[in-house]
Amino acid sequence: MEYDKEFTEKLIKLNRVSKVVKGGRRFSFSALVVVGDKAGRIGYGYGKANDVAEAIRKGVERAKKNLVTIPLKGNTVPHWIQGKYKSAEVLIKPAAPGTGVIAGGPVRAVMEVGGVHDVLSKSLGSQNPVNIVKAVFNGLENLMDANTIAKNRGKKVRELWG
Numbered sequence: 001m002e003y004d005k006e007f008t009e010k011l012i013k014l015n016r017v018s019k020v021v022k023g024g025r026r027f028s029f030s031a032l033v034v035v036g037d038k039a040g041r042i043g044y045g046y047g048k049a050n051d052v053a054e055a056i057r058k059g060v061e062r063a064k065k066n067l068v069t070i071p072l073k074g075n076t077v078p079h080w081i082q083g084k085y086k087s088a089e090v091l092i093k094p095a096a097p098g099t100g101v102i103a104g105g106p107v108r109a110v111m112e113v114g115g116v117h118d119v120l121s122k123s124l125g126s127q128n129p130v131n132i133v134k135a136v137f138n139g140l141e142n143l144m145d146a147n148t149i150a151k152n153r154g155k156k157v158r159e160l161w162g
């Protein structure tokens with residue numbers, strides 16, 4: 001694909017799984033990967049294979065198929081949002097310029113590849129990285145910018161925020 005070079009990949013979790021068979025243990029690997037163009041397009045993928053490199057490659061491939069575009073307001077998110085997936089909840093809040101990414105592991109990785117430079121975040125509930133990433137994506141997909149809100153209300157941006 002011609003757009004491979006524009007994406008940044010980040011491995012969030014690599015897991016080794018063993019299966020006991022007649023001859024001993026057989027190992028396989030699973031990888032949770034996020035990709036992004038550092039300008040608001042991000043995706044995540046989960047790949048499984050008998051080899052680490054193959055699992056990561058599959059994860060990246062799936063992540064590129066699941067790309068979403070998030071609205072950015074400068075280097076931060078437009079408003080606070082709470083994303084939920086199963087028992088994982090993630091609170092994402094905009095921050096002043098120069099604050100940086102104040103977030104834990106999986107959330108930090110998603111924000112960095114998405115191009116969000118100033119954000120505050122708190123992970124609530126589950127500590128499972130897969131569910132946390134899905135909760136972050138749930139929150140980011142529900143973000144709205146001023147144009148979307150104005151269009152939904154049938155008004156112009158100037159009428160709402162003069």
